[in-house]
Amino acid sequence: MRRNIGLIGVGAIGNFLLKEINRDKAHGIKIESVLVRDRRKYESLQSEFNVTLYTELNEFLCSNIDIVVEAANVEAVKTILPKAIKEKDTIIISIGALADEYFRQHVLHLANIHQHTIYLPSGAIGGLDLLQNAQTLGTVKEVSLTTRKPANSLVDHAIMDEVVVFEGKAADAIKQFPKNINVSIVLSLAGIGIDKTKVTIIADPHVDKNNHQVEIKGDFGSATFSIKNNSLPDNPKTSYLAAMSILGTLKRINGNVKIG
Ligand SMILES: NC(=O)C1=CN([C@@H]2O[C@H](COP(=O)(O)OP(=O)(O)OC[C@H]3O[C@@H](n4cnc5c(N)ncnc54)[C@H](OP(=O)(O)O)[C@@H]3O)[C@@H](O)[C@H]2O)C=CC1
């Protein structure tokens, strides 16, 4: 049972996890340790959520934790994951970090030799169970993702009509939009890879939700997954479901029945 969590990053997702796990105490798990960059900025978390704050990664990893949860950003994953995975199983949500082939192979190698697991939650999309099953024999032919978000999440000036801000492969989408399109990388890793997964990103001044549409074609047939995500109040770029998918991953790790 992985009861004690070490959390990295307290923004929209980290705050959700602290409130949901430590305040409500309903899930049989607890966030014990929190890694931040600026202790003073986050000082109040200690009394509010009964956690210990760390600014040094090594001290954080040596604290009383069973599993690490990253909710920071792609750059943080690049720095932290190689050390974390040597010591602990680790859940990452800034999955875009794994678009870097060399980095991905490096951390997978470390996970293998240190016998730890990197968990990649489904985040703001779904259908990854279907995609992985369909690709077991390598027979998925096409995967595409169309993401439509409120314009101000994607462009820094006012627009009157929708604008396609990106069209291309997932490998390039995450380089241009590292805070908006991590979903394309988990989709790529579950399916046909970052160079074959097609991505279209639309900035739309007329929507207030984060919309993702996934289309899959292969020998199994075809499938479409579509979601209109409510966003988290602290960060409109980030969908509520992405935060819930970390909690869901933690519950499934500790559960005795594995669905899917
Ligand atoms: N896979 C998916 O489906 C999704 C993934 N995401 C990704 O999840 C991540 C978190 O999202 P969200 O909570 O909305 O982001 P926020 O921007 O709200 O919060 C990120 C937090 O991480 C902290 N942080 C950054 N670098 C470090 C570091 N090296 N060590 C410790 N803390 C750090 C920042 O703290 P400070 O600046 O104060 O130091 C900030 O509080 C993002 O990368 C986002 O793109 C989001 C939605 C969906």
Ligand SMILES: O=C([O-])CC(=O)C(=O)O
């Ligand atoms: O939350 C979302 O809708 C998607 C997102 O930001 C990401 O994948 O980085």
